[in-house]
Amino acid sequence: MSAAAPRPGPLRLGVLGCSAIARRRTLPAIAEIPELTTTAVASRDPAKAAEFAARFGGTPTGYAELVEDPGVDAIYLSLPTALHHEWAARALRAGKHVLCEKPLTDRGERTGELTGLARERGLVLRENFAFLHHPQHAVVADLLAGGRLGEPRTFTATFGIPPLPASDIRYSPELGGGALLDVGVYPIRAAQLLLGAGLEVVGAALRIDRERGVDLAGHALLVSPGGVFADLEFGFQHTYRSRYGVWGSAAALALDRAFTPPVEHRPLLRIDEQDHAEERVLAPAHQFRESLAAFARTALDRDPGESAWLDAAEETARLVDAVRERAVRAPV
Numbered sequence: 001m002s003a004a005a006p007r008p009g010p011l012r013l014g015v016l017g018c019s020a021i022a023r024r025r026t027l028p029a030i031a032e033i034p035e036l037t038t039t040a041v042a043s044r045d046p047a048k049a050a051e052f053a054a055r056f057g058g059t060p061t062g063y064a065e066l067v068e069d070p071g072v073d074a075i076y077l078s079l080p081t082a083l084h085h086e087w088a089a090r091a092l093r094a095g096k097h098v099l100c101e102k103p104l105t106d107r108g109e110r111t112g113e114l115t116g117l118a119r120e121r122g123l124v125l126r127e128n129f130a131f132l133h134h135p136q137h138a139v140v141a142d143l144l145a146g147g148r149l150g151e152p153r154t155f156t157a158t159f160g161i162p163p164l165p166a167s168d169i170r171y172s173p174e175l176g177g178g179a180l181l182d183v184g185v186y187p188i189r190a191a192q193l194l195l196g197a198g199l200e201v202v203g204a205a206l207r208i209d210r211e212r213g214v215d216l217a218g219h220a221l222l223v224s225p226g227g228v229f230a231d232l233e234f235g236f237q238h239t240y241r242s243r244y245g246v247w248g249s250a251a252a253l254a255l256d257r258a259f260t261p262p263v264e265h266r267p268l269l270r271i272d273e274q275d276h277a278e279e280r281v282l283a284p285a286h287q288f289r290e291s292l293a294a295f296a297r298t299a300l301d302r303d304p305g306e307s308a309w310l311d312a313a314e315e316t317a318r319l320v321d322a323v324r325e326r327a328v329r330a331p332v
């Protein structure tokens with residue numbers, strides 16, 4: 001089935017999976033977005049669906065019923081990563097737009113199948129990398145384009161979080177766990193954003209949990225077609241760190257809280273030159289709300305620029321596969 005004609009809105013959203021992120025971030029933010037309304041919430045557990053529906057609105061239902069519901073225009077999918085492919089494919093085949101939690105899938109081939117379905121059917125398919133909606137990155141991109149740092153030589157990015165409860169989905173290989181897919185994808189996507197397409201992985205290392213078989217941390221070295229290096233670190237065995245920097249021929253730039261800044265956070269951008277330092281305080285932003293609102297507007301308007309998101313998702317998946325293939329594994 002292909003997509004219905006554009007409608008005036010709001011976009012009727014079905015929430016697939018009553019996850020922690022849906023409870024904590026997505027559903028509260030939807031209530032603030034006029035272009036979106038929660039029409040149905042699906043869980044494997046009817047009591048959980050009923051609890052979510054009572055709290056956030058919408059009709060409680062099951063996964064299969066939700067994707068076939070004619071009253072639903074779009075699906076927000078926040079299942080464990082290994083289940084994204086199956087359920088996003090079902091939703092796209094049923095003619096629904098899909099906002100899928102990052103990463104879109106666990107393999108490049110599966111991501112390609114989903115982007116193919118979205119292109120073929122003219123549907124919006126986005127990976128919910130909320131950080132891309134924070135205007136702080138456009139400031140950095142403008143500084144780079146304007147030559148403020150001279151020629152960029154190295155991009156460094158780090159995203160790490162403390163250990164999670166033992167039962168967390170991120171420790172399960174069957175559910176698509178591991179640090180690369182959970183936190184590693186952020187530095188990769190940021191490198192794509194600031195260095196452009198065509199990055200190649202030249203080396204990587206992953207620290208593997210011997211018992212559980214998932215990667216707990218990693219490090220990857222990428223190179224851009226113009227010879228700029230991207231040195232990326234990630235993990236969930238660390239103190240919280242979420243930052244990136246660009247080291248250029250004329251100056252170096254550093255941005256802290258780059259991936260998950262709190263809503264009120266006023267980002268601090270620092271530029272260092274040999275004999276001069278400059279700090280700029282930037283505007284705060286609710287990046288999660290912006291991501292949801294942008295998805296809704298795009299789905300309602302059928303934005304023709306949408307294919308850039310599909311290209312970027314394919315590129316992220318290709319790089320994740322390449323990190324896996326090249327990585328030296330250190331069992332711990």
Ligand SMILES: NC(=O)c1ccc[n+]([C@@H]2O[C@H](COP(=O)([O-])OP(=O)(O)OC[C@H]3O[C@@H](n4cnc5c(N)ncnc54)[C@H](OP(=O)(O)O)[C@@H]3O)[C@@H](O)[C@H]2O)c1
Nearest residue numbers: 017018019020021043044078079080081101102103128169
């Ligand atoms: N964009 C962001 O900032 C952000 C932040 C955190 C997480 N995420 C992404 O969101 C996704 C979910 O993460 P989360 O931390 O919210 O996970 P979570 O709390 O464990 O939620 C996952 C949900 O998936 C459903 N599910 C279906 N089969 C399952 C199974 N076999 N085991 C466990 N759950 C199963 C469950 O919903 P029902 O019980 O209702 O069926 C569960 O609540 C991941 O892809 C993650 O990478 C994104």
